[in-house]
Amino acid sequence: MSTARPASLPTIKRLPSYLQIIENARDDGREFISGTVIADELELEPIQVRKDLAVTGIVGKPRVGFSVSELIEAISAFLHWNKVNRSILLGAGHLGTALMGYSEFRRHGLSIIAAFDPSPERHDLVINETRILPMDDLDDFIRREQPEIAILTVPSSVAQQTADQVIAAGVRSLWNFTNVKLKVPAGVVVQKEDLSSGYAVLSVKMGLAAHSAECSDDPAPLPGGRTSTI
Ligand SMILES: NC(=O)c1ccc[n+]([C@@H]2O[C@H](COP(=O)([O-])OP(=O)(O)OC[C@H]3O[C@@H](n4cnc5c(N)ncnc54)[C@H](O)[C@@H]3O)[C@@H](O)[C@H]2O)c1
Numbered sequence: 657m658s659t660a661r662p663a664s665l666p667t668i669k670r671l672p673s674y675l676q677i678i679e680n681a682r683d684d685g686r687e688f689i690s691g692t693v694i695a696d697e698l699e700l701e702p703i704q705v706r707k708d709l710a711v712t713g714i715v716g717k718p719r720v721g722f723s724v725s726e727l728i729e730a731i732s733a734f735l736h737w738n739k740v741n742r743s744i745l746l747g748a749g750h751l752g753t754a755l756m757g758y759s760e761f762r763r764h765g766l767s768i769i770a771a772f773d774p775s776p777e778r779h780d781l782v783i784n785e786t787r788i789l790p791m792d793d794l795d796d797f798i799r800r801e802q803p804e805i806a807i808l809t810v811p812s813s814v815a816q817q818t819a820d821q822v823i824a825a826g827v828r829s830l831w832n833f834t835n836v837k838l839k840v841p842a843g844v845v846v847q848k849e850d851l852s853s854g855y856a857v858l859s860v861k862m863g864l865a866a867h868s869a870e871c872s873d874d875p876a877p878l879p880g881g882r883t884s885t886i
Contacts, residue, residue, distance in 0.1 A: 681724050735764075766805070770803075771787070809833045828843065
């Protein structure tokens, strides 16, 4: 019987950090890992880590902790990272090229099978095994290859029309890096990404640290607890 529980968004966002630590433990030859060790590495409360890991349905053993291999498998399965998600990227400029160059995605099942850009000088360039193709090839490519995800790193001015085009051709999941709130039909999933939110957290931490340094020598905790890194 599964003991898995529904997951909140913050829990889902923390799981990749846990996975990284547990994979490091595996690479160090360890068979078990405790929630406390994971919590210490990430400066979280152990109860938070145990609650988060409960969503995977894996239960730790008293005084031993969690089986490293079981936990890796369970987190990967929970995140659907144990299957390949074929994706295309629209807009192979600065950000798009950086995403294509990030090999960790492939390790977690995100395979960028092609990129599309209107700029002729970029056509047929291959970045990290992904070829950049002309926009004219887009519709046929989607209908033929049926990618699950479209990654949007186009200028904001063309974000909606690009989304409309890939949806019309059959894509059902969009990872939107533009600052446009896309309008999509029911059944299409959109995740909007904004690096500014990470920068906002950093800025607040810096402000708290500066305030704390003025008041004492102790590091500043974030509101609600320890000096969290995530
Ligand atoms: N989410 C974030 O935190 C974040 C961070 C940086 C940039 N961005 C956004 O990502 C997007 C790209 O930024 P960038 O710095 O890489 O810009 P860029 O100008 O370097 O790249 C944009 C690319 O899109 C291509 N393009 C133009 N029209 C297109 C179309 N109709 N279809 C497909 N490709 C098209 C251009 O030829 C260019 O190669 C922008 O919308 C930017 O605001 C978001």
